[in-house]
Amino acid sequence: MPRPTGPPIGLTLARTAKSVSRAFDDALAAAGGSLPVWLIMISLKTRSLGNQRELADAIGIRGATLTHHLNAMEADGLVTRQRDPANRRIHQVALTQRGETLFGRLAAAATEHDRRLHADLSKEDIATLERLLHRLQSNVGSEVPEATAGSDA
Amino acid sequence: MPRPTGPPIGLTLARTAKSVSRAFDDALAAAGGSLPVWLIMISLKTRSLGNQRELADAIGIRGATLTHHLNAMEADGLVTRQRDPANRRIHQVALTQRGETLFGRLAAAATEHDRRLHADLSKEDIATLERLLHRLQSNVGSEVPEATAGSDA
DNA sequence: ATGTGACCGTTAGATAACTAACGTTTGGCT
DNA sequence: AGCCAAACGTTAGTTATCTAACGGTCACAT
Numbered sequence: 001m002p003r004p005t006g007p008p009i010g011l012t013l014a015r016t017a018k019s020v021s022r023a024f025d026d027a028l029a030a031a032g033g034s035l036p037v038w039l040i041m042i043s044l045k046t047r048s049l050g051n052q053r054e055l056a057d058a059i060g061i062r063g064a065t066l067t068h069h070l071n072a073m074e075a076d077g078l079v080t081r082q083r084d085p086a087n088r089r090i091h092q093v094a095l096t097q098r099g100e101t102l103f104g105r106l107a108a109a110a111t112e113h114d115r116r117l118h119a120d121l122s123k124e125d126i127a128t129l130e131r132l133l134h135r136l137q138s139n140v141g142s143e144v145p146e147a148t149a150g151s152d153a
Numbered sequence: 154m155p156r157p158t159g160p161p162i163g164l165t166l167a168r169t170a171k172s173v174s175r176a177f178d179d180a181l182a183a184a185g186g187s188l189p190v191w192l193i194m195i196s197l198k199t200r201s202l203g204n205q206r207e208l209a210d211a212i213g214i215r216g217a218t219l220t221h222h223l224n225a226m227e228a229d230g231l232v233t234r235q236r237d238p239a240n241r242r243i244h245q246v247a248l249t250q251r252g253e254t255l256f257g258r259l260a261a262a263a264t265e266h267d268r269r270l271h272a273d274l275s276k277e278d279i280a281t282l283e284r285l286l287h288r289l290q291s292n293v294g295s296e297v298p299e300a301t302a303g304s305d306a
Numbered sequence: 307a308t309g310t311g312a313c314c315g316t317t318a319g320a321t322a323a324c325t326a327a328c329g330t331t332t333g334g335c336t
Numbered sequence: 337a338g339c340c341a342a343a344c345g346t347t348a349g350t351t352a353t354c355t356a357a358c359g360g361t362c363a364c365a366t
Contacts, residue, residue: 008267009279010173011192015213016286017170020163023293036322039164052345060168065323067346089331089344114161119292121285126162129285132278133169139272140176189352205315218353220316242314242361309366317358328347336339 013136024113031109033102036061036069037078038110041103044079044095051090078102166289177266184262186255189214189222190231191263194256197232197248204243231255 025035039059049055056066070093073079078099084090095103118126178188186194192212202208209219223246226232231252237243248256271279 008263008270009282010177010267010270012283012286013170014174016290017166018213019290020293021167024163051343053343060171062324063345064325064347068322071346087332087344091345110161113293114163117161117163117289117292119288121288121292125285125288128281129162129289130165132274132282132285133165135272135274135278136270136282137169137172139270139274140173140266204313206313215354216315217317217355221352224316240314240362244315307366310364311362312364313362314360315358316360317356319354319356321354322352324349324351326347326349328345330344330346332341332343334339334341336337 009136020117024110027109027113028106031105033106033109036065037073037102038106040066040069040073041078041095041099041106044093045103052093055093073099162289173270177263180262180266181259184258186259186262189218190226190255191259193219193222193226194231194248194252194259195263197246198256205246208246226252 021035028034028038036059040055043049043055043058047058049058052066052070053063056063059066070079070081074081076098077096080094080096081091082094084092121129174188181187181191189212193208196202196208196211200211202211205219205223206216209216212219223232223234227234229251230249233247233249234244235247237245274282
């Protein structure tokens with residue numbers, strides 16, 4: 001009995017994520033950025049996203065929050081927003097030269113953070129962790145079992 | 154090569170924690186509470202905490218934020234705050250009868266959430282996950298290796 | 307007894323996320 | 337042609353957290 005009603009796994013998960021995210025954000029702040037800015041940039045670089053909504057979904061925030069960050073980034077000269085001529089509802093977001101420069105610095109900080117995070121963990125450990133985290137996510141995803149008995153709502 | 158520069162583990166961790174916390178908070182909201190309220194209550198019930206600062210540390214928030222929640226909970230008649238006669242700096246926080254009742258409902262919701270979260274995971278899986286999460290936390294904890302070469306601060 | 311420093315909790319102000327409602331644009335249907 | 341529903345992004349307002357500064361209380365030394 002290794003878990004005699006100890007702290008629930010959800011609580012440990014939340015605390016760990018808070019610590020790790022905090023440390024990551026600090027590292028990015030030291031490089032002149034922040035966690036959301038980094039997520040936006042890396043999504044712009046790697047994925048080919050059609051619109052801002054997909055971008056927001058990709059980094060796990062709401063559309064309104066993304067607008068907020070893009071406003072700040074545009075004011076800082078990191079990105080540009082242009083209407084798509086073919087579909088004027090869509091804003092095409094692109095990194096400026098200055099944005100590319102900052103991306104380089106943040107990438108270095110992110111790599112360093114990841115190195116530190118892995119530290120003594122083996123590749124199998126990381127793979128196992130990823131697998132378990134995905135299981136947790138799918139367990140709370142949309143599993144609303146309404147096939148039990150009665151609709152007691 | 155199972156991780157060809159895929160999403161960093163820190164990102165997966167953050168997303169999973171967000172989803173799970175969100176789901177948990179929704180479940181608690183349906184029972185008439187919230188995640189911080191639940192954490193405060195369970196800490197009051199289980200641990201024997203000397204003061205509010207320890208309470209805040211136990212649930213991972215700042216003292217000022219705890220004050221905010223306790224104000225709301227006191228206004229709702231869930232807890233009482235009294236000065237410790239032996240040490241008037243300390244506020245003794247206690248659950249009222251109404252607080253106990255809500256605690257019961259939230260405990261049921263939390264148990265249900267935990268059951269759903271575990272779902273197909275074995276005890277070994279949970280133990281492994283806990284171990285890996287603790288490793289991550291300690292890796293970013295306060296590991297400031299200043300024994301490398303020069304003090305470039 | 308009195309002054310100094312530390313501890314505890316609160317208050318004030320800033321920051322960042324969310325939800326809800328809105329204006330614009332598009333495409334299909336009548 | 338004109339209308340209506342849907343999609344996209346922005347704006348407005350709320351909520352929750354943090355940091356910094358403050359007032360009250362205690363222990364200890366002088």
